Amino acid sequence: WHPDSLSRQAYWSVLKRVRKGPLIIGGGQMLDGGRRPKGLAYLWALTLFARTMGQSVALIGVGVRALDETMLSRFLARGIVKRCSIARVRDIQSKDMLVACGVNPAKIEVTADVVFSNTRTKRNPNSSKKAPGKTVFFAVHNSPSVIHYQPEDYATLVDRVMKLRSGQQAAIICHDIRLEYDVDFARAVAAISKTECLVMIPQSVEDVFEAYADASLVVSSRMHPLIMGLVAGATVLPLAGSAKVSDLVRTWYGSNAVDIKNVKHFDDAMIQGVPMGLIASAERNFDGLRDL
Numbered sequence: 001w002h003p004d005s006l007s008r009q010a011y012w013s014v015l016k017r018v019r020k021g022p023l024i025i026g027g028g029q030m031l032d033g034g035r036r037p038k039g040l041a042y043l044w045a046l047t048l049f050a051r052t053m054g055q056s057v058a059l060i061g062v063g064v065r066a067l068d069e070t071m072l073s074r075f076l077a078r079g080i081v082k083r084c085s086i087a088r089v090r091d092i093q094s095k096d097m098l099v100a101c102g103v104n105p106a107k108i109e110v111t112a113d114v115v116f117s118n119t120r121t122k123r124n125p126n127s128s129k130k131a132p133g134k135t136v137f138f139a140v141h142n143s144p145s146v147i148h149y150q151p152e153d154y155a156t157l158v159d160r161v162m163k164l165r166s167g168q169q170a171a172i173i174c175h176d177i178r179l180e181y182d183v184d185f186a187r188a189v190a191a192i193s194k195t196e197c198l199v200m201i202p203q204s205v206e207d208v209f210e211a212y213a214d215a216s217l218v219v220s221s222r223m224h225p226l227i228m229g230l231v232a233g234a235t236v237l238p239l240a241g242s243a244k245v246s247d248l249v250r251t252w253y254g255s256n257a258v259d260i261k262n263v264k265h266f267d268d269a270m271i272q273g274v275p276m277g278l279i280a281s282a283e284r285n286f287d288g289l290r291d292l
Contacts, residue, residue: 023055025060027060037070091112135170135171141221148222155189171199173208239258
């Protein structure tokens with residue numbers, strides 16, 4: 001953690017910090033709705049406190065999920081965005097969902113996830129010159145509230161991809177190391193698959209970057225591993241498990257994410273590198289923040 005970072009549960013410390021300057025909510029799927037939108041309620045209260053204290057509020061490069069499922073989520077989302085001097089989301093589907101919640105579309109600007117703004121310096125200049133590694137990484141995504149695929153379908157995917165990548169090692173990598181999230185799912189896939197699979201549980205972000213920098217291919221329906229794979233210089237195969245992934249691929253790479261049940265030939269769907277337009281769009285998130 002950064003030495004100046006705070007836990008969101010350190011309520012009094014967070015409120016003291018917000019009293020001193022603008023509140024900037026940035027990156028990731030920050031506006032998360034659903035049946036029990038506790039995180040959304042937290043941000044609603046925090047933005048209300050910031051405005052009461054005379055501080056500006058900004059959303060930059062955020063994603064949204066399940067805001068349209070309940071009246072409460074829609075109410076909270078409208079309140080948060082209404083208090084923002086700047087409201088920027090990372091993809092068109094996030095804007096569409098906020099508009100469906102009653103937010104004025106003119107207030108929302110579509111940029112890109114803020115993580116792409118730092119890729120000018122993170123990208124390895126030699127990544128395009130080095131030979132690819134021998135490991136295909138399948139970055140799974142599973143949680144009690146978000147299920148992209150069943151283990152049986154994912155195991156079939158692994159077998160089909162590895163049949164086309166003969167002689168290479170398959171590794172199922174977990175970005176969320178909680179058992180009931182990625183880990184149990186990864187182990188279930190490995191047990192069902194006809195391919196011998198290593199289940200990898202990284203202990204740090206550095207472990208993931210090191211693995212992806214030497215990957216033959218990174219396969220995922222999840223945004224985080226796709227971003228980390230692209231930044232690390234790996235070749236990436238995006239799966240059509242979520243609207244945000246499909247939108248990223250279609251908007252910035254001009255291709256379509258792959259249907260997990262139709263993986264026969266996927267060369268046209270593989271992507272690599274971070275386009276300069278995507279970097280520029282991510283960097284637009286920071287325009288005007290000094291004026292807050």
